[in-house]
């Protein structure tokens with residue numbers, strides 16, 4: 001195998017052949033010496049040509065080469081490094097195409113192997129170079145050669161990264177195991193991908209499929225309309241709605257079946273129940289073709305806006321919001337800042353201070369008479385009492401009118417509609433504080449319960 005130190009010793013001889021001086025006196029000696037020199041040079045050239053071919057088979061690990069490496073492990077390391085790198089580069093660029101002994105495929109494989117080895121051997125080459133530099137000065141051609149090697153390193157590395165996909169870091173991990181055939185390995189990769197996709201959560205709308213897994217995990221996917229989650233959500237909403245409806249009916253029943261003081265306590269202790277009641281009430285209102293308070297609003301709009309109005313059981317103050325008149329709003333709990341929270345059996349108003357008293361769907365509880373007497377107290381003489389209720393509550397309208405008349409009120413008008421959403425509206429004129437009281441007291445035996453004055457069935461919401 002060609003070794004660079006020998007080449008360095010032989011090189012001057014070659015140089016003398018072409019450029020040395022000629023002397024005729026020692027012609028024969030010179031001729032013989034020249035002849036032997038020529039032979040030596042030829043041998044050197046022959047020897048020099050051999051190793052150049054051998055590195056064109058790098059990585060082939062031929063028996064010969066392995067044997068050489070075994071014989072001179074250290075030298076072989078450097079020699080193979082320098083010669084292989086240099087030779088392989090040449091082999092890759094020039095020599096391989098001229099090697100007719102080898103198949104193209106073999107040459108390609110060796111080219112790749114050449115690049116790999118160039119990188120791997122770079123370190124050992126550098127190390128050996130350092131050692132040699134310390135031992136003796138490097139010949140120019142060798143130094144140049146090592147320079148080439150030095151250049152080959154990064155270059156080879158670059159090529160290694162850019163041109164050799166089999167050696168990229170990502171692919172290196174997915175190299176087929178030696179025990180598997182290429183086809184088996186491909187199938188395995190395909191299965192892995194399928195498995196991965198199978199358990200990947202659905203991408204939310206607009207999310208790119210290439211998004212990083214961490215991002216996918218951070219953004220919870222929106223459930224599809226027909227998904228189990230969506231159906232469960234809809235079911236939960238329906239159940240909650242039903243539960244609210246049931247609680248509304250329960251509260252409604254409570255308000256009608258007990259005295260107003262009990263209703264007041266109920267909402268004081270559980271303010272949320274009041275809101276729930278009103279949500280239920282609003283749901284009922286949506287089903288009605290006409291809200292009775294709108295009829296009262298229409299009527300009051302035709303009257304002077306200076307009239308003072310008292311709304312008993314005002315709810316969300318729809319009346320006060322719809323007319324220009326000053327309105328006193330009373331209720332058991334506030335849905336609006338204008339509300340004065342109180343039991344309407346006792347409102348904080350002066351006697352004979354209002355022009356119009358309104359009870360719209362608010363004659364609830366067993367002490368209706370107390371409400372009407374309180375209205376009579378605050379109404380000015382010549383004032384107006386307006387009552388609107390669900391028609392079904394008036395089992396006997398005449399009985400109702402008779403009871404109210406006993407309090408001193410005079411019936412002005414009545415309108416009634418039947419059916420599920422039927423309402424009855426009445427308008428009364430109060431006889432004045434004194435007369436009302438006399439009428440009320442006169443009609444009832446002392447100490448008798450208010451329910452004995454008038455029995456009105458509770459409104460049962462549909």
Ligand SMILES: C[S@@+](CC[C@H](N)C(=O)[O-])C[C@H]1O[C@@H](n2cnc3c(N)ncnc32)[C@H](O)[C@@H]1O
Pocket residue numbers: 255260261263281293312313314315316318330331332333342343344345359360361362364365
């Ligand atoms: C069915 S809502 C009607 C609300 C409003 N008047 C309307 O027509 O939209 C009945 C209202 O009367 C109130 N109410 C019932 N009894 C009451 C009482 N003793 N004192 C004050 N408000 C009462 C209830 O709290 C409820 O807000």
